[in-house]
Amino acid sequence: MALIVQKYGGTSMGSVERIEHVASKVASWRAKGHRVVVVVSAMSGETDRLLKLAKSIDPRGSEREFDQIASTGEQVTIGLLALALNKVGVPSKSYTGWQVALRTDSAHMKARIQAIDSERLLADLDAGIVPVVAGFQGIDDTGAITTLGRGGSDTTGVALAAALKADECQIYTDVDGVYTTDPRVEPKARRLDRITFEEMLEMASLGSKVLQIRSVEFAGKYKVPLRVVSTFVDGPGTLITLDEDSLGGNVEDALISGIAFNRDEAQLTIAGVPDRPGIAAAILGPVGDANIEVDMIVQNVGADASTDFTFTVHKNDYDRASDVVKALAVELGAKGVRTATDIVKVSLVGVGMRSHAGIASKMFKALAAEGINIRMISTSEIKISVVIEDKYLELAVRTLHRAFELDQAKS
């Protein structure tokens, strides 16, 4: 008898029939004697529809109001799933974010969870009730509804699993696990049985859309075993685990776990800024103050007393970041500003990289052999990322997938 938090995404909640299918899945886990808490997203497309409606009035309107509107998506699906569970004989009650006191900061549309009151949910579980909790949303100190940003329902699931000390957090989605890369780009992509939190973090943050990055961070931090499973096809999915050894002693073979990519970034360069201490902070300070998240940061040694400073941001933040950077360029006496939105980031990810040299050069060689020019490079212990022109995305992913033999199962 385990305590399991199950999170079902928008596709799983896409229609009344699918919601009834989810209810039958939850019922079968409960019939095995498990205690289950369910977290759900809005019906697929609904959050987009609501935000489009809101932005049709004012695209730059109050984010407090955007959250007020967008959060209704899950409020509908929690009610529907609770009704469907009751109908198949499983006592259930739905809860919005504020109803379980899921407290966040006040950063509307990208709020961060601060605390969850687990008492109410534990009381329900003790009474044999399956609580159905709205993902993606919370409440701030002023009583305003906040949302956690795209994919936030995963984070809600993991945060609840941590607060309830659940045995496992299962993320149900329309894919049956984590793949070596996106099968829509490389049909030979292969499902991984296990992957470490660190690798998953890099895969998620770099654009593999299976899980939201923050949910993996949370899961790693609170040691919540996380499993990605399909709602529609039975199978073991992919277990995301803390322990590298549990990968089956095949770390030596598995140099690389996967190839992630991200189409949603834009690049901004301030060219010819004075190369002096504090310049990075002088640039990234105002960017951070504008609440813009920066991903890659590259600063190169300059030829004279100046240097080029480049960073990438989400395309959604590009307009605002561009305004900030142009003002900064004048202020700092830079030579100019260069920006690009027709870029894509491709990354190799693998814990095996730690103990093996030569991965980077093998990667760059493979790309060069296909005539793909690299614009930016950034490395960490378990990943190497390159920024290339977006038209080369598919070619680059397939080339690397073959070069690192990712289509061949390791045993």
Next chain:
Amino acid sequence: MALIVQKYGGTSMGSVERIEHVASKVASWRAKGHRVVVVVSAMSGETDRLLKLAKSIDPRGSEREFDQIASTGEQVTIGLLALALNKVGVPSKSYTGWQVALRTDSAHMKARIQAIDSERLLADLDAGIVPVVAGFQGIDDTGAITTLGRGGSDTTGVALAAALKADECQIYTDVDGVYTTDPRVEPKARRLDRITFEEMLEMASLGSKVLQIRSVEFAGKYKVPLRVVSTFVDGPGTLITLDEDSLGGNVEDALISGIAFNRDEAQLTIAGVPDRPGIAAAILGPVGDANIEVDMIVQNVGADASTDFTFTVHKNDYDRASDVVKALAVELGAKGVRTATDIVKVSLVGVGMRSHAGIASKMFKALAAEGINIRMISTSEIKISVVIEDKYLELAVRTLHRAFELDQAKS
């Protein structure tokens, strides 16, 4: 400079364009120096759509979940209107029912307001902000979302006006005032400049769909001047007033203010129950316990030691009421149960009735002349109601409108 609560219904909020029209109306009141609080309904059809979705899973599902789902309708429109107001330069913030601590009892889908915390709204008004509050919804002591039942947004408007001690509560709708009867049934129906709370109460409760009955009760109880106005056509609308004298001294002429009707009732008769003290309570007790509201009640003197007991309920409650009554008939040793759903109630309403005899006989004569059979009669100080077969509705209303000369303006 007045404090005005304006309530806009579903038709007024029916599209982005209409919401922007509402924003411009609110802005123009504010430009005149008034302080404005706005209450809104869901987009027309949205509450029905949401409830249909919920009931497609389980028509007899948990009303707590129905409310959780249905209450999202206004949560969307408050956000949209706040955005639209901000866009035209009017600072605005949206609030759900629970965000203004609109406390109700726990009778889901027909909850009653118990208290409103006006502090937050008054602070907003002092700061020059126009608060936009969700109608129709509140929160109970367990933290569950409740709804007030159909037309509940009117009640929210009046309750807020009372709590804020507003100078006037304006109900914006798609009609330009209260009419002598429904113009769709009698094209000669005429707009009334003024009507008393009592008359309005009878008009509303008897099916004139302009205002929800509870809102008129509230307005009368807390002496909130209430005005029905059109969102789309400028005009004075109809003022609902406490004072009969303010009707312009024409009470003598205005014997009858209007003709109301209600198609939503069903009739249940327990025939041949023992005619003994306490029998009405023995019947209506279990009906009330089942949370079914009863409208007309008629008990006639029986020929022997038994009597026929008839009452009407909303058609929505008919199935449940029918179950209760059948069980009661067995228990009380009644001769049988008769029910009818093909009925309509037509009522004459007017404060002038108090001082004038002969209204009832004039009414019955007019109906008889058209061959309309009367099934039930019920009277009060300012109204006379008859139940007839539903196919005679239009004929009855037109006949009475003409008989009481309601198409002729009184001055």
